Amino acid sequence: GLRKKEVNVLCLGLDNSGKTTIINQLKPPNNSNHLGPLSSEWKHVSQTQAQDIVPTIGFNIEKFKTSSLSFTVFDMSGQGKYRNLWEHYYKDSHAIIFVVDSVDKLRMVVVKEELDTLLQHEDIRDKKIPVLFFANKMDLQDAMSSNKVTQMLCLDSIQDKPWHICASNAIKGDGLQEGLDWLQGHIK
Numbered sequence: 616g617l618r619k620k621e622v623n624v625l626c627l628g629l630d631n632s633g634k635t636t637i638i639n640q641l642k643p644p645n646n647s648n649h650l651g652p653l654s655s656e657w658k659h660v661s662q663t664q665a666q667d668i669v670p671t672i673g674f675n676i677e678k679f680k681t682s683s684l685s686f687t688v689f690d691m692s693g694q695g696k697y698r699n700l701w702e703h704y705y706k707d708s709h710a711i712i713f714v715v716d717s718v719d720k721l722r723m724v725v726v727k728e729e730l731d732t733l734l735q736h737e738d739i740r741d742k743k744i745p746v747l748f749f750a751n752k753m754d755l756q757d758a759m760s761s762n763k764v765t766q767m768l769c770l771d772s773i774q775d776k777p778w779h780i781c782a783s784n785a786i787k788g789d790g791l792q793e794g795l796d797w798l799q800g801h802i803k
């Protein structure tokens with residue numbers, strides 16, 4: 616039969632933004648044979664959901680399949696001391712998921728710095744890969760809207776790559792499907 620196209624997705628963003636929680640939501644729940652809360656399109660290759668999520672050290676690799684694609688997701692640590700690992704994976708990436716903690720207004724300037732550094736990197740600059748932003752933690756009272764996050768990160772200035780932003784609640788899974796459907800549709 617036809618081989619599924621293999622794509623590498625980088626999951627980036629500051630520590631505590633919710634990257635691992637989002638990826639964990641894509642896995643089937645524990646103690647069950649049926650699929651996770653997301654559409655049956657996304658199948659995790661081996662594991663079920665973790666019960667508790669701890670800060671990522673370095674990075675983790677997760678594999679998913681949909682009907683047409685085979686995804687390898689690189690769940691990078693967002694801690695300052697590990698952010699220098701990100702760039703080693705830019706060259707081979709086909710898409711980026713960039714997660715923002717919508718409550719963490721104080722660190723939005725740091726998010727903007729990291730995003731600008733990413734988009735200007737020589738291995739990313741000239742690639743037309745899709746960038747999906749999650750304005751995560753939308754369930755919390757002080758969360759900024761996705762419009763506000765768009766404005767604070769000047770996302771409208773991204774001209775050379777398709778990008779999209781979704782408000783999300785990674786704990787319940789809200790917003791994830793919309794974002795991933797968009798991403799899948801824009802991977803070349």
Ligand code: GTP
Binds near residue numbers: 669672692752
């Ligand atoms: P690093 O691995 O350190 O880079 O962090 P991370 O981006 O992987 O964050 P992680 O998924 O570990 O989540 C950090 C904390 O935020 C955890 O306590 C999560 O339960 C919480 N969290 C993640 N997403 C949401 C959300 O949508 N809403 C709320 N209320 N909490 C969230």
Ligand code: MG
Binds near residue numbers: 670
């Ligand atoms: Mg993590």
